[in-house]
Amino acid sequence: MEFVEQKLKVSDIRLDQENPRFPPTSNQREAINAMLSDQGEKIVNLAIDIYQNGLNPSTRLIVFKEGENYIDGDGNRRITALKILETPNLAATFPNIKRKIEAILKKPGSVPMEVDCVIFNDRAAARPWIFINHG
Numbered sequence: 001m002e003f004v005e006q007k008l009k010v011s012d013i014r015l016d017q018e019n020p021r022f023p024p025t026s027n028q029r030e031a032i033n034a035m036l037s038d039q040g041e042k043i044v045n046l047a048i049d050i051y052q053n054g055l056n057p058s059t060r061l062i063v064f065k066e067g068e069n070y071i072d073g074d075g076n077r078r079i080t081a082l083k084i085l086e087t088p089n090l091a092a093t094f095p096n097i098k099r100k101i102e103a104i105l106k107k108p109g110s111v112p113m114e115v116d117c118v119i120f121n122d123r124a125a126a127r128p129w130i131f132i133n134h135g
Contacts, residue, residue: 002121005060007114010082013063013070029090035080036094044100047081051109060116062133064126070119073126074133078115085111 015031018024022034036043061075072079084091084101091098105111120126 002125004119006117006119008061008063008070008117008119009114010079010086010112013061013072013079013115013117015076015079015083016071016073019076032080032083032090033093035076036084036091036097039077039080040094040097043077043081043084044097046077047085047101048104050078050081051085051104051107051111054110055112055115057116060118062120062126062129063117064120064123066123070117071123073120073123074130075115082112082115086113 014028015035017026017028017031019031019034021038022031025031025034055078059075061078062073063070064073065071084097085105088098088101088105091101118129120129
């Protein structure tokens with residue numbers, strides 16, 4: 001199984017619109033909304049922790065290529081937290097969450113702009129590792 005380890009910009013990683021936790025979504029905004037609807041407070045708590053302490057250095061995201069895109073195969077909560085920290089308006093559909101994120105950003109901390117990733121060539125190559133993490 002071939003993969004590379006590499007840092008990617010958060011903005012270059014897309015949420016998986018075929019995330020098995022939710023019905024398929026048609027765009028990134030819907031994927032973010034699905035995550036926030038299901039995991040809202042957990043994502044806010046994760047965003048607070050990431051903002052104050054950084055990302056866990058012992059874990060990397062599992063990402064796979066789909067055409068020219070990098071798709072997050074394992075780490076959707078982390079990527080959602082990072083994306084709404086980067087752009088709080090992505091949580092506009094959830095005003096309470098958006099307010100909490102904006103309040104976080106007024107305190108000391110930082111938003112990581114890059115994440116350590118293990119990048120697989122496609123979904124099929126990443127699937128066994130994703131299942132191990134979720135098994």
